[in-house]
Amino acid sequence: MADERIEVLKDILLDLHHGASEESVQERFNQHFKGVSAIEISMMEHELMNADTGITFEDVMGLCNVHAKLFKGAIADVDVPDAEQEGHPVKVFKDENLALRAAIMRIRRIIENYAKPENEDFHQEILKGLKHQFDLLGQFHHHYTRKEKLFFPIMERYGHDSPPKVMWGVDDDIRDLFKDAKAALAKLPDGSIEELSQKLEAFAKEFEEMIFKEEAILLMILLESFTQDDWLQIASESDAYGYAILKPTEKWIPHRESFEQSAGADTSDNQLADALNQVQDDNSPEGTNTKIINTPEGQFTITFKPKEKKKR
Numbered sequence: 001m002a003d004e005r006i007e008v009l010k011d012i013l014l015d016l017h018h019g020a021s022e023e024s025v026q027e028r029f030n031q032h033f034k035g036v037s038a039i040e041i042s043m044m045e046h047e048l049m050n051a052d053t054g055i056t057f058e059d060v061m062g063l064c065n066v067h068a069k070l071f072k073g074a075i076a077d078v079d080v081p082d083a084e085q086e087g088h089p090v091k092v093f094k095d096e097n098l099a100l101r102a103a104i105m106r107i108r109r110i111i112e113n114y115a116k117p118e119n120e121d122f123h124q125e126i127l128k129g130l131k132h133q134f135d136l137l138g139q140f141h142h143h144y145t146r147k148e149k150l151f152f153p154i155m156e157r158y159g160h161d162s163p164p165k166v167m168w169g170v171d172d173d174i175r176d177l178f179k180d181a182k183a184a185l186a187k188l189p190d191g192s193i194e195e196l197s198q199k200l201e202a203f204a205k206e207f208e209e210m211i212f213k214e215e216a217i218l219l220m221i222l223l224e225s226f227t228q229d230d231w232l233q234i235a236s237e238s239d240a241y242g243y244a245i246l247k248p249t250e251k252w253i254p255h256r257e258s259f260e261q262s263a264g265a266d267t268s269d270n271q272l273a274d275a276l277n278q279v280q281d282d283n284s285p286e287g288t289n290t291k292i293i294n295t296p297e298g299q300f301t302i303t304f305k306p307k308e309k310k311k312r
Contacts, residue, residue, distance in 0.1 A: 008032055009044045010053075017055060037224070041217055045162040082231070083223060087252030089150075089234045090219055092243065096143050097211045099245035103137040104204050111200070115193050123189050134185055138178065140207070142242035144171045147214070149241060150234045151222060158225045163218065167210075174210060177203040228254050 012025050048055040083090035110130045113119050119126065148171065152164035181199040184191060235252050 005033075006040055006044050006047070009036070009040060010047055013044070013048060014053065014055065037220075041163075041221075045166065049162055049165075082228065082252075082254055083219075085252055085254075086250045087235065087248045088254075089231055089238065089252075090223065091252075092238070092246075092248050093143070093147075093219065094215060095246050096140075096244040097215065100137060100140050100143070101208065101211065103133055103245065104200075104207070107133045107137065107200060111193060111197050115197075127188055130185065130188075134182060136245050138182070139242075139244040140178075141175070141244075143244040144175070146234075146238055146241045146243075147171075147218075150237055151218070154226060154230050154234075155221065160221055160225065163221065167213065167218065170206070170210060170213075174203065174206050177206055 012029055016022070016025055047053075082088055085091060107130065110126060110133060114123060114126045114130065148164070148168055152168065155161070155164050177199075181196065181203050184196040184199040188196065231252075232254065238248075
């Protein structure tokens with residue numbers, strides 16, 4: 001990838017760090033880029049945290065949401081058919097995100113119903129449903145743990161060490177926000193439903209931003225970098241860490257490219273192979289053996305004459 005492009009991306013984030021408005025940076029970004037490779041983003045973050053730029057790990061964490069917003073709609077997709085197959089770790093990951101977002105939406109609706117005066121007599125039943133949905137949402141812990149324990153080590157092996165470091169820090173912040181929301185839930189029915197709503201929205205904002213970072217940046221890096229064997233390793237080890245709400249419905253069996261030509265194929269390679277198998281024997285006198293190999297371009301003649309045995 002072009003060093004110049006990475007430099008422009010790095011300069012944009014540095015400008016943000018020094019106080020440039022998101023609007024001005026967005027406009028400049030749109031002028032320079034039609035699509036951004038996730039690998040370039042990874043390299044850029046690596047340079048920001050390791051070069052003598054004045055940017056620290058904490059700064060990059062703070063800029064994470066901002067630059068993720070800039071990359072929305074500009075990330076170049078990576079077409080990997082395997083990733084859409086049932087049981088593939090990427091498919092499982094995306095399905096979990098859909099289920100977790102659905103849980104958040106259900107919680108929002110339940111909170112709205114709980115807050116209505118006419119539903120006061122039903123608070124106990126509504127609260128049971130609310131706690132159940134929070135238990136489902138809390139399974140995002142399995143989602144994050146698989147990401148951190150299975151995805152990140154392979155990323156680091158390929159040299160993408162900055163995204164895991166940044167993302168893991170944000171994951172921990174999101175976990176803390178969920179604990180705050182759970183604490184507000186535990187206060188009900190004596191506590192405030194408004195407090196619970198506020199805590200939920202604080203969590204949901206960061207959680208949904210993380211979904212974008214996972215699917216538009218993280219997975220793009222993985223799909224560009226990981227081999228089929230890497231994904232097989234992840235799939236085989238995922239059960240140990242559990243899943244969020246949804247479990248894979250079937251085991252992923254990857255497509256392996258066959259090097260055998262289909263029956264009846266008429267290619268020059270097959271013709272050559274057939275020709276090479278057309279060997280004629282010509283047993284010449286005196287033990288000399290001659291082989292004639294026919295090819296489309298002509299004939300090869302190979303003659304073998306054994307050494308004479310020494311008389312004792």
